Amino acid sequence: MTKLLMTALLLTQTLPAGYWPLEKSQPIIEKTQTITLSPDLSKLTVGEKKAVAKLIEVGRIFQKLYEEQRHPEALSSYRALEQLDKSSGSKPATQNLLTLYRLFQGPIATTLDNKREAFLPVEPTKPGKNVYPWGMTKDAIDPNRPGASELLDLRTVVRSQLNLPRDIATLKKYPVLQTLHPKLLSQLGMGRPDVDFLYAVPYSVAYADDLMKAYGLLNEAADAVDKDDWEFARFLRNRARDLLTNDYESGDASWVTGRFKNLNAQIGSYETYDDELFGVKTFFSFCLLQSRQQETVALRQAMKGIQALEDSLPYRHHKKVKEDIPVGVYDVVADFGQSRGGNTATILPNESYLGRRYGRTILLRANIMRDTSLFEGTSRTFAAAVGEEPAKALTPDGNFYRTLWHEVGHYLGVDKTGDGRELDEALQDNANTMEEMKADLVSLFVAEALHKQGYYTDAQLGSVYAGGILRVLQNNRPRRDQPYQTMQLMQWNFYLENGLLSFDPATRTMRINYDKYHEVVGKMLERVLAVQYAGNKAESDKFIDQYTKWDENLHGAVAANIRAQQKYRFRVFKYAALGE
Numbered sequence: 001m002t003k004l005l006m007t008a009l010l011l012t013q014t015l016p017a018g019y020w021p022l023e024k025s026q027p028i029i030e031k032t033q034t035i036t037l038s039p040d041l042s043k044l045t046v047g048e049k050k051a052v053a054k055l056i057e058v059g060r061i062f063q064k065l066y067e068e069q070r071h072p073e074a075l076s077s078y079r080a081l082e083q084l085d086k087s088s089g090s091k092p093a094t095q096n097l098l099t100l101y102r103l104f105q106g107p108i109a110t111t112l113d114n115k116r117e118a119f120l121p122v123e124p125t126k127p128g129k130n131v132y133p134w135g136m137t138k139d140a141i142d143p144n145r146p147g148a149s150e151l152l153d154l155r156t157v158v159r160s161q162l163n164l165p166r167d168i169a170t171l172k173k174y175p176v177l178q179t180l181h182p183k184l185l186s187q188l189g190m191g192r193p194d195v196d197f198l199y200a201v202p203y204s205v206a207y208a209d210d211l212m213k214a215y216g217l218l219n220e221a222a223d224a225v226d227k228d229d230w231e232f233a234r235f236l237r238n239r240a241r242d243l244l245t246n247d248y249e250s251g252d253a254s255w256v257t258g259r260f261k262n263l264n265a266q267i268g269s270y271e272t273y274d275d276e277l278f279g280v281k282t283f284f285s286f287c288l289l290q291s292r293q294q295e296t297v298a299l300r301q302a303m304k305g306i307q308a309l310e311d312s313l314p315y316r317h318h319k320k321v322k323e324d325i326p327v328g329v330y331d332v333v334a335d336f337g338q339s340r341g342g343n344t345a346t347i348l349p350n351e352s353y354l355g356r357r358y359g360r361t362i363l364l365r366a367n368i369m370r371d372t373s374l375f376e377g378t379s380r381t382f383a384a385a386v387g388e389e390p391a392k393a394l395t396p397d398g399n400f401y402r403t404l405w406h407e408v409g410h411y412l413g414v415d416k417t418g419d420g421r422e423l424d425e426a427l428q429d430n431a432n433t434m435e436e437m438k439a440d441l442v443s444l445f446v447a448e449a450l451h452k453q454g455y456y457t458d459a460q461l462g463s464v465y466a467g468g469i470l471r472v473l474q475n476n477r478p479r480r481d482q483p484y485q486t487m488q489l490m491q492w493n494f495y496l497e498n499g500l501l502s503f504d505p506a507t508r509t510m511r512i513n514y515d516k517y518h519e520v521v522g523k524m525l526e527r528v529l530a531v532q533y534a535g536n537k538a539e540s541d542k543f544i545d546q547y548t549k550w551d552e553n554l555h556g557a558v559a560a561n562i563r564a565q566q567k568y569r570f571r572v573f574k575y576a577a578l579g580e
């Protein structure tokens with residue numbers, strides 16, 4: 001935008017205090033790409049199309065819940081912004097803010113220098129978001145105290161004493177919740193007058209009005225699709241019930257073991273990335289998917305021999321893994337909540353006991369991974385970091401396989417500590433960082449064996465390895481509360497320390513020593529698995545601190561190269577199925 005045009009626009013709209021002015025929002029808008037996903041739904045049956053309409057309504061509910069979970073003023077601030085936009089004639093300044101709200105799914109933006117700021121007149125974000133009392137600090141809950149397991153359960157909201165009357169009223173409003181949680185009403189009635197008293201209620205109570213609506217819609221979707229795909233219908237009914245019981249086992253069992261036809265959906269709260277306080281609370285997401293059946297069948301046939309790969313990992317405590325992994329290739333119809341924003345693949349459920357009983361399902365989002373405009377940006381980033389010629393090794397095919405085997409990597413390796421604790425419990429807010437790093441490293445470690453088996457061609461192996469390097473390069477110094485970026489920086493530094501990567505000061509780019517790839521990846525993977533197995537939080541902190549150093553003359557130089565060529569830093573995804 002030219003300075004003259006910016007000046008002209010500034011004269012058209014003055015915003016109240018707390019709203020970002022145009023000159024602050026516009027730089028982010030200019031770095032934001034809009035991508036619309038529009039898979040062909042014409043081959044769906046009449047019943048499936050009816051189910052899609054009902055499921056989209058559920059997705060909208062989950063979107064609202066996700067925004068509410070992240071900030072207590074999210075929904076009210078958005079309504080105020082809409083009114084301001086309408087009353088002021090929908091000028092560029094307020095239109096920009098509406099786009100930022102869509103991009104960041106709430107009133108807190110990530111700036112171009114990776115800082116978080118409120119762009120609407122709301123309080124700054126807090127580590128516990130809105131699933132704990134707002135602004136609560138970590139020392140308010142001792143994980144070892146009696147009753148802490150309920151407070152730190154993955155699907156409960158932690159409340160202060162002031163919320164007791166509302167939660168009791170909710171249970172009385174919905175007798176079904178009293179039936180499904182028979183002790184809760186009496187427990188809430190025993191609340192203490194102590195202002196510091198904390199208690200927990202399940203999501204089914206905290207978000208009762210919305211989840212009751214979702215329950216009804218999921219059952220209506222199941223009725224619509226029952227004749228066409230009875231297994232998918234049974235999953236939807238089980239998941240509807242799960243939302244009220246606050247126990248996902250029945251839905252997860254039917255989801256992971258089901259063999260659905262044209263539709264699939266990720267429904268519920270699973271991932272804990274937004275909980276920066278304890279790293280245990282899950283946040284709502286909803287993804288509606290259309291299957292690519294032929295690709296799915298071919299992929300499942302190709303993924304035999306998983307046990308041999310598990311046994312090859314550099315640790316002693318190997319486990320028995322399921323050979324028939326429920327993996328599928330899909331097109332995204334619409335994403336809501338935490339899953340929105342270009343997510344390429346998912347493996348769920350996360351609870352290790354469910355994985356042991358039923359396995360885990362892998363969802364590969366092909367229309368995101370193979371989007372040509374997205375890969376064009378990826379290629380430019382890699383070239384800026386390593387040079388034009390080395391960057392030619394990267395292909396969309398390599399990205400697809402690296403992503404697939406990252407998700408398989410969650411299946412393999414340590415899933416509980418040596419003394420039987422869950423990793424989330426043992427490593428707390430470091431658990432996601434360590435688990436995602438393990439999956440990254442497994443995907444690269446097993447690549448050599450897959451190449452020897454003929455699964456990868458020479459070119460595919462080279463592309464997977466190139467994608468592994470691209471993965472670790474950062475365009476800004478990560479914040480400690482960003483698990484993905486943190487574990488990527490750790491790999492970058494470990495690779496530098498062990499000679500897989502080197503920095504050329506003359507060109508300010510990285511050099512890749514492919515001959516050391518397998519050895520160095522195996523060395524780091526061995527350490528990650530050891531940290532997970534030990535389950536020592538202090539040791540995981542030490543490991544993370546050791547490999548998150550940032551040198552402006554090296555990391556900063558590469559980051560500057562990447563930023564200089566980046567046409568876009570952010571992406572807004574829209575969906576034809578939503579009429580966008």
